[in-house]
Amino acid sequence: MSTTYVCGCDVxxxxxxxxxxxxxxxxxxxxxxxxxxxxxxxSKLAIAEATKGIDGLSMNDFAYLVGTGYGRNRxxxxxxxxxxxxxxxxxxxxxxxxxxxxxxIGGQDLKGITIDENGxxxxxxxxDKCAAGTGRFFEGMARAFEVDLQEFSDMSLKAKEIxxxxxxCSVFAETEVISMVAQKKNPxxxxxxxxxxxxxxxxxxxxxxxxxxxxxxxxxxxxxxxxKNALEKILKFEITELSTDPQLMGALGACEFxxxxxxxxxxx
Amino acid sequence: MSDxxxxxxxxxxxxxxxxxxxxxxxxxxxAKFKSPEFKAACMKAVAxxxxxxxxxxxxxxxxxxxxxxxKLFSPEAQAxxxxxxxxKSKGNAKDxxxxxKYWLKCWKTCMHQPESKEDKAKMKQxxxxxxxxxxxxxxxxxxxxxxxxxxxxxxQMSWKAIxxxxxxxxxxxxxxxxxxxxxxxxxxMVPTQIYKAMDLHHFCAxxxxxxxxxxxxxxxxxYIDEVVNHGLPDDTCxxxxxxxxxxxxGHLPNPGTALICSNLxxxxxxxxxxxxxxxxxxxxxxLDVPYNFKTEEDRAAYVKDMFGMxxxxxxxxxxxxxxxxxxxxxxxxxxxxxxELERWEMNRSENPPVCxxxxxxxxxxxxxxDAGRADAVPLFEDLQKLGRRAYMKKECSVKPMKxxxxxxNPPTFGYTYFWSxxxxxxxxxxxxxxxxxxxxxxIDTTSPESMLEGLALQWCNAAMSRHTRxxxxxxxxxxxxxxxxxxxxxxxxxxHMGCRSxxxxxxxxxxxxxxxxxxxxxxxxxxxxxxxxxRQGIRDQINNFMMNxxxxxxxxxxxxxxxxxxxx
Ligand code: SF4
Numbered sequence: 059m060s061t062t063y064v065c066g067c068d069v070x071x072x073x074x075x076x077x078x079x080x081x082x083x084x085x086x087x088x089x090x091x092x093x094x095x096x097x098x099x100x101s102k103l104a105i106a107e108a109t110k111g112i113d114g115l116s117m118n119d120f121a122y123l124v125g126t127g128y129g130r131n132r133x134x135x136x137x138x139x140x141x142x143x144x145x146x147x148x149x150x151x152x153x154x155x156x157x158x159x160x161x162x163i164g165g166q167d168l169k170g171i172t173i174d175e176n177g178x179x180x181x182x183x184x185x186d187k188c189a190a191g192t193g194r195f196f197e198g199m200a201r202a203f204e205v206d207l208q209e210f211s212d213m214s215l216k217a218k219e220i221x222x223x224x225x226x227c228s229v230f231a232e233t234e235v236i237s238m239v240a241q242k243k244n245p246x247x248x249x250x251x252x253x254x255x256x257x258x259x260x261x262x263x264x265x266x267x268x269x270x271x272x273x274x275x276x277x278x279x280x281x282x283x284x285x286k287n288a289l290e291k292i293l294k295f296e297i298t299e300l301s302t303d304p305q306l307m308g309a310l311g312a313c314e315f316x317x318x319x320x321x322x323x324x325x326x
Numbered sequence: 327m328s329d330x331x332x333x334x335x336x337x338x339x340x341x342x343x344x345x346x347x348x349x350x351x352x353x354x355x356x357a358k359f360k361s362p363e364f365k366a367a368c369m370k371a372v373a374x375x376x377x378x379x380x381x382x383x384x385x386x387x388x389x390x391x392x393x394x395x396x397k398l399f400s401p402e403a404q405a406x407x408x409x410x411x412x413x414k415s416k417g418n419a420k421d422x423x424x425x426x427k428y429w430l431k432c433w434k435t436c437m438h439q440p441e442s443k444e445d446k447a448k449m450k451q452x453x454x455x456x457x458x459x460x461x462x463x464x465x466x467x468x469x470x471x472x473x474x475x476x477x478x479x480x481x482q483m484s485w486k487a488i489x490x491x492x493x494x495x496x497x498x499x500x501x502x503x504x505x506x507x508x509x510x511x512x513x514x515m516v517p518t519q520i521y522k523a524m525d526l527h528h529f530c531a532x533x534x535x536x537x538x539x540x541x542x543x544x545x546x547x548x549y550i551d552e553v554v555n556h557g558l559p560d561d562t563c564x565x566x567x568x569x570x571x572x573x574x575x576g577h578l579p580n581p582g583t584a585l586i587c588s589n590l591x592x593x594x595x596x597x598x599x600x601x602x603x604x605x606x607x608x609x610x611x612x613l614d615v616p617y618n619f620k621t622e623e624d625r626a627a628y629v630k631d632m633f634g635m636x637x638x639x640x641x642x643x644x645x646x647x648x649x650x651x652x653x654x655x656x657x658x659x660x661x662x663x664x665x666e667l668e669r670w671e672m673n674r675s676e677n678p679p680v681c682x683x684x685x686x687x688x689x690x691x692x693x694x695x696d697a698g699r700a701d702a703v704p705l706f707e708d709l710q711k712l713g714r715r716a717y718m719k720k721e722c723s724v725k726p727m728k729x730x731x732x733x734x735n736p737p738t739f740g741y742t743y744f745w746s747x748x749x750x751x752x753x754x755x756x757x758x759x760x761x762x763x764x765x766x767x768x769i770d771t772t773s774p775e776s777m778l779e780g781l782a783l784q785w786c787n788a789a790m791s792r793h794t795r796x797x798x799x800x801x802x803x804x805x806x807x808x809x810x811x812x813x814x815x816x817x818x819x820x821x822h823m824g825c826r827s828x829x830x831x832x833x834x835x836x837x838x839x840x841x842x843x844x845x846x847x848x849x850x851x852x853x854x855x856x857x858x859x860x861r862q863g864i865r866d867q868i869n870n871f872m873m874n875x876x877x878x879x880x881x882x883x884x885x886x887x888x889x890x891x892x893x894x
Contacts, residue, residue: 131887143874179874181840268840 066312069129072165097129149311151177170267214284417477428485519698523652563824591790679716728753
């Protein structure tokens with residue numbers, strides 16, 4: 059077993075993420091892979107990807123490994139499982155301690171999290187019951203425009219006006235969008251409407267958890283520039299961007315927890 | 327033949343073929359189990375582990391036997407069984423004996439039969455007409471759920487209250503079927519003391535759905551569906567919508583004398599009783615309790631209304647009010663109140679002896695559902711004695727108790743494992759809850775007016791009425807007061823989705839919690855319908871809170887996520 063490296067593995071519903079650190083807290087490897095049906099397979103794949111390029115390091119070689127994400131209980135080789143809410147908080151805290159509020163938009167859920175000065179969760183609110191306002195929702199919307207996610211996320215930035223989407227439910231919203239497309243409405247304006255409706259959902263979640271500045275976004279959808287823009291309009295202030303990939307925050311937090319555990323074990 | 331008729335015919339033939347196919351399959355399965363080859367393989371499997379493995383594999387591979395084999399032999403089912411046997415064990419030999427003794431007593435109570443042959447026959451007929459009555463037998467399993475993992479004095483306290491309540495429910499059933507002329511149909515939350523003083527029995531209309539749900543956790547779903555199909559909006563609070571569902575399904579025994587209802591706990595019940603009244607067509611009295619009962623005029627209005635109710639009952643049933651009897655009933659109620667205050671006081675200590683359902687359940691039964699019962703006094707004295715003993719020994723009812731909580735909003739009626747799950751998984755002890763807490767007033771027994779005024783105050787402050795109905799200061803003010811008194815680690819706010827009044831106050835609760843640095847766990851759920859938020863959904867919300875906010879370690883990680891089908 060290597061006493062030099064620790065790992066955090068975030069098994070999400072759409073992507074598996076892994077971060078490897080040395081005991082000084084330096085990130086030495088990371089990965090983002092598409093989730094498989096079996097969470098165990100996803101975690102193995104993500105860790106294998108992250109270890110690439112680190113000589114002589116294999117799956118079972120970590121001083122400590124923490125699993126997180128919805129599939130965390132299915133990571134059999136993890137030393138410990140920690141809830142993704144705590145991991146996101148910790149990941150963000152070590153990346154930028156000034157941040158007090160997080161909106162985390164994952165593949166199938168949406169969370170608002172507030173954190174204290176130590177990176178512990180103060181409050182959280184989450185929606186994991188309905189797809190509206192999650193990564194899945196955006197995938198559906200991109201499908202309706204027949205563009206990829208990246209393209210979709212940039213469309214609203216070119217909008218001239220915001221065409222409101224009235225349906226909250228992702229299924230009905232998709233139908234609404236298709237009919238707007240059929241009416242030859244400007245796709246950029248429709249996209250802006252979609253982003254605005256999700257931003258409103260994020261805002262509700264943030265309000266529920268309690269908004270304190272600075273605010274950041276994590277999860278795959280944090281890379282959606284259109285959404286960030288729409289949320290900033292509602293918040294009326296700028297959202298802080300993270301220096302590390304926001305999609306890795308859960309895995310990074312898990313890795314930080316693993317590092318602390320490994321240091322304690324080493325000291326003891 | 328029209329297309330529709332043809333379609334229906336085709337559907338009927340298809341349904342029949344499916345049924346036949348299933349019966350054929352069952353027959354084939356049975357034949358297989360009875361075959362000499364299967365018996366020989368079983369004999370071999372008993373002695374030889376390898377043969378056992380092979381047999382299980384074979385059973386799992388065969389589509390006829392696979393469903394049963396998976397339920398019995400899959401790793402998940404095996405793990406659940408192991409967990410079940412582990413969790414069912416209740417302490418030492420003495421605890422096991424106590425548990426067994428009360429379990430037997432509970433059976434005896436549930437099997438109770440009337441004396442005369444004629445009455446026995448009547449009750450048998452009633453069971454045929456109202457099959458939900460059989461659910462009462464499941465009180466034993468309710469007892470098992472409440473006492474899961476409990477030991478010592480707490481175990482005795484839980485069983486005692488459950489058995490007493492079972493006997494009270496059976497008594498009500500006997501009344502409505504054997505003595506209907508002297509029984510009135512009554513909504514919960516109407517001063518039951520008045521019936522007692524008038525020598526009237528009452529049958530609580532909420533029994534078939536709202537109360538029996540504690541015994542059979544799915545018995546009520548058909549009633550919710552019934553009332554929604556009838557046109558009541560499906561987001562109506564299902565506490566209030568179930569009883570009309572029972573009536574519409576023709577499952578509510580009707581003594582034919584009178585119906586008494588009120589606007590307590592809230593207007594949701596008031597409107598749903600319009601359906602009950604219309605469907606049953608019996609003389610009805612609706613008590614109209616003023617919204618804000620803090621002023622003297624409001625209380626006077628309620629007292630006037632109670633006099634009206636008494637006059638109505640005298641006229642419709644021929645029974646007369648006996649004020650001396652009411653005095654005795656009120657004295658009993660006062661005695662119960664005194665004991666209750668002591669129980670609450672003991673829970674303020676470091677080792678609260680009456681947490682969770684041990685606090686809530688007896689209060690619900692003998693303060694809110696059937697207050698003024700003479701036999702509730704010895705029960706409460708017994709519970710008080712046990713509570714005192716636990717208090718002196720510093721024996722907390724939750725072992726080990728890791729977190730003190732105050733539970734706000736109505737608790738999970740439809741999920742009776744909830745309390746024991748909180749204890750087993752996280753060591754949570756609810757030291758006070760909203761349905762239990764309300765100012766306990768001493769009823770002044772000097773005159774009819776003073777007694778009715780005392781009763782008015784008591785019922786306005788009873789379960790749900792005081793808090794979920796308003797004014798808002800009752801809801802928030804009491805949380806703040808109880809927080810000071812009980813020093814909880816967190817507030818468990820069970821946000822019953824049907825309860826508009828309390829849902830509207832969640833924001834205020836959050837703000838207050840933020841200002842006072844008090845963690846609050848908000849659980850969205852439906853009090854009576856696990857089809858809205860599943861039981862795992864409820865547990866997940868608490869798990870998330872405990873892990874992320876309280877940074878707690880589960881006492882038993884196998885209870886974090888489990889299949890409710892294999893409920894432990
Ligand atoms: S839970 Fe709320 S809405 Fe339902 S009966 Fe009670 S007070 Fe009324």
